[in-house]
Amino acid sequence: xAEPVSPAVLTVNQxxxxxxxxxxxxxxxxxxxxxxxxxxxxxxxxxVALGTLYHYFSSKEHLFAEVLxxxxxxxxxxxxxxPLTGDTAQQRLTQALHRSVGAFERxxxxxxLVASLELSSDPFATEILARLDDAxxxxxxxxxxxxxxxxxxxxxxxxEAVFDSLLRSWSVxxxxxxxxxxxxxxxxxxxFADERAFAxxxxxxxxxxxxxxxxxxxxxxFAVDAVFAERPDSDARRSGGSRGREAARDRxxxxxx
Numbered sequence: 001x002a003e004p005v006s007p008a009v010l011t012v013n014q015x016x017x018x019x020x021x022x023x024x025x026x027x028x029x030x031x032x033x034x035x036x037x038x039x040x041x042x043x044x045x046x047x048v049a050l051g052t053l054y055h056y057f058s059s060k061e062h063l064f065a066e067v068l069x070x071x072x073x074x075x076x077x078x079x080x081x082x083p084l085t086g087d088t089a090q091q092r093l094t095q096a097l098h099r100s101v102g103a104f105e106r107x108x109x110x111x112x113l114v115a116s117l118e119l120s121s122d123p124f125a126t127e128i129l130a131r132l133d134d135a136x137x138x139x140x141x142x143x144x145x146x147x148x149x150x151x152x153x154x155x156x157x158x159x160e161a162v163f164d165s166l167l168r169s170w171s172v173x174x175x176x177x178x179x180x181x182x183x184x185x186x187x188x189x190x191x192f193a194d195e196r197a198f199a200x201x202x203x204x205x206x207x208x209x210x211x212x213x214x215x216x217x218x219x220x221x222f223a224v225d226a227v228f229a230e231r232p233d234s235d236a237r238r239s240g241g242s243r244g245r246e247a248a249r250d251r252x253x254x255x256x257x
Contacts, residue, residue, distance in 0.1 A: 004058045004124065018056045021046045025067040034064060034113045061120040065128040068113060072132055075100060076139055084143070090192040092143040093156070097163055097184055101177075104167060111171035114164075136160070155191045162187040 007015060024046035028037050039060050043050040057063040078099060086092040104111045117125060137156055144152035166183055169175040 004054070004056050004062065007056075010056075014056075017046075017048055017052070021048050021053055021056060021063065022066050022070055024048075025063055026071060029064075029067060029109055029113065030107065033109045034116055039063065058124050059120075059122045061117060061122040061125040062128070064113060065117055065120070065122075065125040065132075068110070068117065069128060069132050071107075071110060072136065074103065075136070078103075079139065089144045089147055089152075090188060093140060093159065094185055094188045096140060096143055097159060097188065098181060100163070101167070101180060101184065104171075105177060108171060111167050115168050115171060133160075155188075158191055159184075159188055 005014075007018065010018060021042060025037075025042045028041060028045055037060075039053065040050055042063065043053045046053075053063070057066070075096075079096065084092045084095045086095050117129060120126060120129075137153075137160065140156045140160070141149075141152055144155060147155070163184060166175060166180045170177060170180050
């Protein structure tokens with residue numbers, strides 16, 4: 001795999017050409033699914049030679065990871081232009097997650113793109129997705145500024161795990177959109193119920209912040225499973241519960257999901 005040129009060393013004209021490729025990829029994605037787009041299609045749409053395109057991007061996965069970043073940037077713009085109206089952290093996080101769902105509902109091919117890119121072995125695509133994940137998490141964390149930071153991160157990371165699982169089930173036709181919204185609201189409500197329980201419980205002598213974080217992560221995993229308990233046969237329940245437990249294990253081991 002050829003290593004692409006870093007955007008940091010590109011000239012103004014080269015950066016503009018690279019951006020034109022990304023814009024073309026997003027435009028094509030609005031008309032067809034990721035699997036039906038070839039790199040040469042993007043080159044033709046952008047008016048950039050195929051060889052030049054590979055000068056900027058190592059692979060199709062790398063290119064469309066950048067496309068996803070451009071599209072996902074609209075979330076912060078949306079929150080800035082149309083501020084959330086919730087009075088509590090729970091309400092604000094719930095509204096932000098539903099706003100994200102709405103964006104995917106308008107462009108379902110983007111949800112399928114996320115699922116495809118998560119399987120990519122391209123290190124450039126993987127690195128971009130990790131940065132995107134961190135950026136999205138930071139947006140949600142800003143909505144929970146009045147909650148203790150480690151617990152706020154537990155809430156957000158577990159909510160994101162539920163969001164990802166539900167979105168994947170919806171994108172392949174295993175879950176209806178009204179159910180997705182309902183399950184997501186229920187999950188957030190359960191996570192904040194756990195947060196309140198931990199906040200009200202007196203700390204044990206010598207209890208460390210890490211111990212509290214581990215306990216909270218475990219409780220949120222059970223909360224995630226509880227959301228899906230009403231539909232024991234659903235694929236959403238199996239995948240959602242698994243993601244919740246994985247998120248808890250990651251935090252227990254000190255890893256970032």
